[in-house]
Amino acid sequence: MDLGIHYASFSHPEWDRRLADRLAGTVRIADEGGISLFTVMDHYFQMEMSGGPGEPMLEGYTTLGYLAGRTERIRLGLMVTGVTYRHPGLLAKIVTTLDVLSGGRAWLGIGAAWYEREHAGLGVPYPPVGERFDRLEETLRICAQMWSDDDGPFEGEHYRLAETICVPRPVHGRVPVLVGGSGERRTLRLVAEYADACNLFTGEGPAGVAAKLDVLRRHCDDVDRDYDEIRKTILWFGDPVAEPDRFAREMEEYAGLGVSLAAVMPPTDDPEGWAAALVEQALPRV
Template identity: 70%
Template sequence: MDLGVHYFTFTHPEWETTLTDRLTATARIADEGGVSLFTVMDHWFQMLHSGGPFEPMLEGYTTLGYLAGVTERVRLSLLVTGVTYRYPGLLAKTVTTLDQLSGGRALLGIGAAWYDREHAGLGVPFPPTAERFERLEEALQIARQMWSDDDGAYDGTHYQLAETICLPRPVRGTVPILIGGGGERKTLRLVAQYAQACNLFGAPGEEGRETIRHKLDVLRGHCERLGTDYDAIEKTMLYRGPTEDADAFLREMAAYAALGISLVSLTPPQYADPVPWAEQVTALVPRLGSI
């Protein structure tokens, strides 16, 4: 199993003067310690359950561009891009730029968006749920077309592009797509149809594992109906359980690995220095890798 770090908060002691230094140090520890994926959120306001809009928050793709310059190996993504925040053609170009400048380390993590307060606060339209998912599917189609040999028009319900030109191309010719969320009817169907990775929410104990087991069964069913390869999809999860007892944590991860999860992303503590935490969790990488 691989390890990911999801840097969801910038609220640390004396963040007003240490925010950049702590982010940089944490990313470098992760990079040098064998962490597979480093992610930040695509939010403009901090989430309400993590302190709300008056906590610090950096714009996601600017942050990833900076991280590309201070790391060498770790993959970089937002967890996840809100489809409502950027026109899809410009989003594909942004992610391609990140991929080029990072030497092929970008993922397009994307979802339907949900945080209505930041939309209203900053004047961004927030369509109904059904329309957001329609826009998400069109964005996925546009990204795939821009990373293909087809540079012609795209004519969708919500987006119309006269030319889908994207030069330079991504380093690997395309950028892997990760779709976040566990919605069974729409989200996991989109994973099966368009994505190379999914991200689910894990929790300690049998109830958490049963939830993941069920979501992966749903994903497998969508793959069978669509004729896509379930085994080729990277199954990742965001885990908020305890890690202080390394042996207990690794037993929990072994149980998740048996279900098919191949990467677990952990989050640093809020209101505490993330650097010692990063050193602690990267020490788990060799043992996780043997699961």
Template identity: 65%
Template structure:
């Protein structure tokens, strides 16, 4: 596939309203300081439409093929939390140093700053109950969970709510999103019925991937047949 942020830069220049983000970038692929600059650049050049999607990474074959270090899972989660801390610091008025276990920055200067205030939204992908959802409660503006069925996703959201209570975070301030679901073009009625069940448990956004080798046609048919009806679904 094409490199994600280069693609988003191109899309930013061709559009005016689309939210722009990766779902999600593996924490291992880009140094946190440069990643903050990349997302900042996207936000500035798009007029404030960037979203920062991040996760702990998983695809060992891709790492090995590209020569990117692939540390153990526990370390990847440590790096994920440090990366989020660094990005948030760079998107704040604090331009001092950052000294973590894995990353050390002498300065966290980020000029220009993103257009969005207080910063671009942060989305963390994954559904791990002990670590991922805790990081969502502590740092993120949105979560993304695979569409594993409304009952399973509801159990994940219940865990997220528990983490929010521990962290002193207002659960309602986190956008809850899913990835996947039934093929929306093969049986649109069945897809929309499933989305109604997800909306009832608090999901307010669904991410879809093309189901055919014609992604442009897929997106066009979604716009014609699905999105107008999907937009009418409320919790």
């Protein structure tokens, strides 16, 4: 089982003076300590459940570029990009740039978007949910085409590109794609058709994740996709440092389901100290 850190909040003490230093310190500890993936959110505003728009929130890909320059090994991504945030052709170019400049360490995490307030607040169109999923599927197809040998046009219902040129190409030919979310009808179907990885929440525990993975397996059967090709990842809710026995026990259960990466969130006012404890205590156990 690999571990990832999902840095979901910048609202630590003295954030107005120490935000960048604390973020850089945390990712360096993760990079040097063997954490596999470091992600931040892709939001314009902080989520209301985490304090709302008055709390600090950084733009996602600018942040990842900053982190790429301060690390050497750890993979970097957003958990996850809303399909409404960037035109898909530009998104493919942005994540490719991150991949090239980081030496092949980018992930493209993407979903259908959901936070209406931030869209209205900054004047970004927010289509109905069905259209957002249609746009998500077209975006996945556009990214795949831009990372292929086909640099011709793309004609979709929502997006039309005259040329899908992307030079330089990603370091390994393409960027791994993670589709976030657990919707059984469309989200997991898109995972089966287009993604290299899924990310599931663990609010209902291992039984809930097992049920979602069963749905994913059925979708894979429907589209003739090898279920085992898809990497299964989770966002675990809890503190591995404060609850080491529970964490190790549940990770064993999730590993038995085929989950190979668990992302956890710094829960304290000292993310650097927490990351050091995570590397020293939790990582060896899993």
